[in-house]
Amino acid sequence: MTDDTKSTSAAPRTLDANAVRRDAEGTHADQSRFRRFLMDHRPAIGSLLVFVLMLAIFAIGNPMVFTQWSIYRAVLIGLPVVLFVVVPLVYVVTVGEIDLSFPATIGMSGWAFALVVQAGYDPFLGLIAAIATGLFLGFCVGWLVVYANLSSLIATLGMNFMLRGLIQIRTEGRSIALVELPKSWAYKIFAGDFMGMPLQVVWVLLFVVVCSLIYNRHRFGVRVHIVGDNPDAAQQMGIDIRKVRLQTFVFVGLGAALAGVFAVFINYTWWPTSGESFLLPGLASVFVGGTAPWGGIGTVIGSAIGAFTVSFIQTGVVGVGLSGFYVQFFYGLIIILSLLGHRWNQVRYR
């Protein structure tokens, strides 16, 4: 066998193609179940690693603070609001579009909720009003992009300014305080406290799980992937690609409405700036979590973890003993590092 190279010139060798093929196939075929799981969920596992790594660095920096539950609780109270929009944003990015109008939709829907509650109606009614507002605004934004054929980047940015402007014109900067809100049933169900756990966390986890299932196992989720991947193919096979695109924008409207309502539940107050601060962290979470910027693939769970990471940066930086001036730097650092990590993680097939 070792003389293979010598014998080539002497006698004609027989080429055993089957042996070569068996050999090559064997290396692929022996993937264990565990390995396959890792490969299938690479982006989500990657963003979990980023989070764990970041937490470890914080914990080493200041073990006293990061071994206490209270610091995590502080993050958990605010996290649900941003998660409600991050998850639908994964859908929009997967379908190949972007939505920058969600902060204003959060503001508008929260406003609708606050006005209904202020007028003396039950918060449940306010919730319905907020959802209706969110769905309607999502439809308008989606219509502009899908049927009026505007670039989603510019059109949604424009809508964000316009809607926020409307809020400011109408309220002249005045907020709405709802001091009676914590006494309501709705508050106890949606934002109460259950054994030290803020209830909004339970609701948002439910939301994330259901949305993840829809993303991966529902006809709508499948079509979101396919339209983002190859719209021509989708259309050829009879999928109404405009409808699918429009639906993702309406879905963001729904998420923004829930975010708006939960923001009011947490603060008992609606501000005209409500939602504004979520624009960049919300978008960053989607990509930090491992959803591909080019459309067609993404992960709801990964992006939810991404939202957790991004929300934790501020608390973490301050908790570790650095001044608030460091926060922005660390935002940027984590975003860049995550993207570099996913770059190696995500393969773009053409």
Next chain:
Amino acid sequence: MSDRIIELKNIKKSYGQVYALGGVDLHVDQGEVVGLVGDNGAGKSTLIKILAGAVAPTTGEILVRGKPVTGWNAEKSRAAGIETVFQDRALAVQQTITWNIFMGREIVGPLGFLRVRKQREEASRLMREIGFTSKVFGPNSIVGQLSGGERQGVAIARAIYNQADLIILDEPTTALSLTETAKVFHFVEQARAAGRSILFIGHNIHHVYDISDRFVVLDRGRLAAQITKAELGSAEALIKFMEELAHPAEIEAALHSGARA
């Protein structure tokens, strides 16, 4: 008497003053592979588009299983069981084989959730039907990891799932390697064995000759010949015929004598 899936009679298609097709007859029977050949501009793509219902013929008659159809369009073409596989354009390459096969026609249970297991089993069955089996790839493999020939296999499997009786393959072997081409041939043969018909369009006459039972040669919008493999005898005969269509014999002779002199 074999079952005639579709028959086109005296199809004409003009774009303004220009005739793309000037009266073409074509029929495809159950379980046969028809090779459609012709030079560029012969009217092959126009004919395919008419079959797919994407383009309406100016005049002419279309019969599906012997019955004349009026108002022919894409919907009626699909209802007649005709599926066109355009090369490399109709797949979502970042998704799994299963998702591609069921694109637009997902098997869903209550509330629109996928019946994941049923889809996987059905995908495996379809892949087996055309002999598209491998230890390396399964129904959950990403299409982007497949080679060109295997991607054609996915497209063929999808066409079969969509109840296609006639699968139109538009240049499926262009830009494919030797082994990849063999794979596509294998899929085509398996599909025929399962009773499907194939209309195979290609520029490589050797490929078309090897796989087809019958040949339709188009030339400048007209039917130049309809001939079976037995009548033709060899690929060279077909190539010679097509060369003579392109250059009449005397010009050809002049060219050759010129080269010798």
